[in-house]
Amino acid sequence: MKIILSILLFTGLFFYSCVSEKPAPPAQAEPVVQEPASPVVQEEPEPEPESEPEPSAEDEKYQVSEELYQQTFDEIEALIKELNQVISKKQYDRWLKYLSTGYIRKYNSQEVLDLINEYPQLKDNGIVLKNLRDYFDWVVVPSRSRAVLGEIVFVGETKVIAYSSFEGKRAKLYQLEKNEDNWSITVWE
Secondary structure, three states, X not given: OHHHHHHHHHHHHHHHHHOOOOOOOOOOOOOOOOOOXXXXXXXXXXXXXXXXXXXXXXXXXXXXXXXXXXXXXXHHHHHHHHHHHHHHOOOHHHHHOOEOHHHHHHHOOHHHHHHHHOOHHHHOOOOOOOOHHHHHHHHHHHHHOOOOOOEEEEOOOOEEEEXXXXXXXXXXXXXXXXXXXXXEEOOOO
């Protein structure tokens, strides 16, 4: 009797464990809830007009040798590491030394600052940019202090666009121009 009971119990457990469960209904994606960005720390690419498409900059890739590309990439990578240090320490006066006069003129222009003031990251937090120093404090510091160079694109013999990767997409870091032996952050008009 014990043997029959054991066999029945074992058989029952065997069949019970072999029964598959109903497949779970497909998981539905939960809606993403975005919280307002902190006015001090923004993890997204710099919200500035530089992110607008450059007229024909992408179409006019300037061809260079692999050796020149690698040399320039290394120079730009070192420059960005220096800039990261300057920016993360909020050294505004040192940062200015890396800028072209055209860049300073553009981002100190109230017309340009008014356009940047419309970006949700600033507007939602009540931040109003009035000058280049404000632009540095509220836009550059949060978005560029940990920049990582992903690739460069030559658009001229001495002109390069530096890109990073952000959330799987290419994001422009800087437009750079080499004058003599130094690279500076610039704008092309």
